[in-house]
Each structure stands twice: as C-alpha cells, then as structure tokens.
Amino acid sequence: MADEKKKKTIKTLKIDVDKCNGCRACEVICSAFHAEPKYSSNNPARSRIRVVRDPLRDVYVPVYAGEYAAAECAGRDKYTIDGKEYDECTFCRASCPSRDEFKEPDSGLPLKCDMCEGEDEPLCVQWCITDALTCEVREEEVAEDETEEQEELEIGLEVLADKYGMEKILDAVARMSNSNSS
Ligand code: SF4
Numbered sequence: 676m677a678d679e680k681k682k683k684t685i686k687t688l689k690i691d692v693d694k695c696n697g698c699r700a701c702e703v704i705c706s707a708f709h710a711e712p713k714y715s716s717n718n719p720a721r722s723r724i725r726v727v728r729d730p731l732r733d734v735y736v737p738v739y740a741g742e743y744a745a746a747e748c749a750g751r752d753k754y755t756i757d758g759k760e761y762d763e764c765t766f767c768r769a770s771c772p773s774r775d776e777f778k779e780p781d782s783g784l785p786l787k788c789d790m791c792e793g794e795d796e797p798l799c800v801q802w803c804i805t806d807a808l809t810c811e812v813r814e815e816e817v818a819e820d821e822t823e824e825q826e827e828l829e830i831g832l833e834v835l836a837d838k839y840g841m842e843k844i845l846d847a848v849a850r851m852s853n854s855n856s857s
C-alpha cells in the first residue's frame with residue numbers, strides 16, 4: 676500500500692570540536708578499517724575523516740567525507756576561527772575536482788564516510804578517547820515504496836559498479852547531469 680510506513684535507521688555523527696585534541700586516532704583507524712585487506716595498513720590520506728589542525732591556536736576540527744561532487748561549486752566560503760582565516764573549501768565535506776581531499780590516493784576515486792558498514796559503532800567513535808565524536812542512532816518512519824525504491828537503486832548501482840567500475844559510473848552521471856543542466 677502506498678501510505679504504509681517502514682522504519683529506517685538514521686545514524687548521526689556528532690562532533691564536539693571543543694573536546695578534540697587533534698590526536699588523529701580517528702584518521703588512523705578509519706584508513707586501517709578501509710585498507711585492503713582490512714587492517715593491513717594505515718594511511719590518513721585514505722581516511723573518510725580528516726582533522727583540520729592548528730596546534731598553535733589549539734584549534735582542531737574533524738570533518739567527515741560527504742557526497743561526491745562532479746564539478747567545482749561556484750560559491751565558496753571562508754571561515755575565521757580564533758582570528759585565523761582558513762582557506763576556501765577547508766571545511767567542505769565533498770570530494771570534488773578542486774582539491775585532493777577525500778580522494779583515494781592511488782586511484783583518485785572519491786571517498787565517503789560509510790559509517791563503518793557492518794560495525795555496531797563507527798570505529799572513529801570507538802577510538803576517540805576524548806568523546807569528541809559520538810554517534811546517535813534513531814528510527815524514522817518512511818514510506819515503504821521509498822525504502823524499496825532505494826534498495827532497488829542501490830542493488831542496480833552495485834551491479835553496474837561491478838561491471839564497469841565506479842569511476843566510469845561517476846563519469847557517466849557527471850556527463851548526464853551536465854547535459855541536463857545545459
Ligand atoms: S580521535 Fe577524537 S580527539 Fe583525536 S583527532 Fe579524532 S576527533 Fe579529535
């Protein structure tokens with residue numbers, strides 16, 4: 676039935692910047708968890724969380740990798756924290772062509788936080804001894820059709836990614852969205 680509701684689990688990562696001491700344990704464990712094979716190596720450049728650090732001012736800001744962006748955005752923002760102005764895009768979560776952050780160093784493929792799929796609690800949260808990172812889990816009601824469509828879409832994408840590779844899929848989507856917007 677169209678209006679039937681289904682429960683969906685929503686995880687929110689909460690960041691308390693005041694508690695972060697810049698230790699980068701979150702970057703280490705995230706990159707180790709996503710190494711192939713798992714835990715075989717660690718390299719913060721592969722991490723889905725990066726900590727913007729300014730030890731002289733005692734400013735540490737963890738930033739999670741978000742969505743892939745096929746093109747640079749036209750709007751930029753600049754943050755000033757404790758009198759220091761940060762470069763444009765410093766706190767952006769997107770993996771985009773304008774910079775190297777949140778890209779797999781060898782392949783250049785975009786990185787996105789997957790909430791440590793399969794783990795009860797995200798590993799960056801478990802390894803953050805200052806509790807700067809916490810995870811909140813809640814259930815939300817969504818229309819049944821919405822979850823089914825989403826599941827079908829994800830299965831379809833997985834099949835395409837296995838067949839052609841994620842890079843080709845992302846290129847194709849970027850071309851399609853460019854031609855739709857022109
Ligand atoms: S593990 Fe926690 S305290 Fe250490 S850098 Fe990451 S968020 Fe900050």
Ligand code: SF4
Binds near residue numbers: 704708722740787797
């Ligand atoms: S939740 Fe998992 S995938 Fe996301 S940044 Fe933390 S360790 Fe990495």
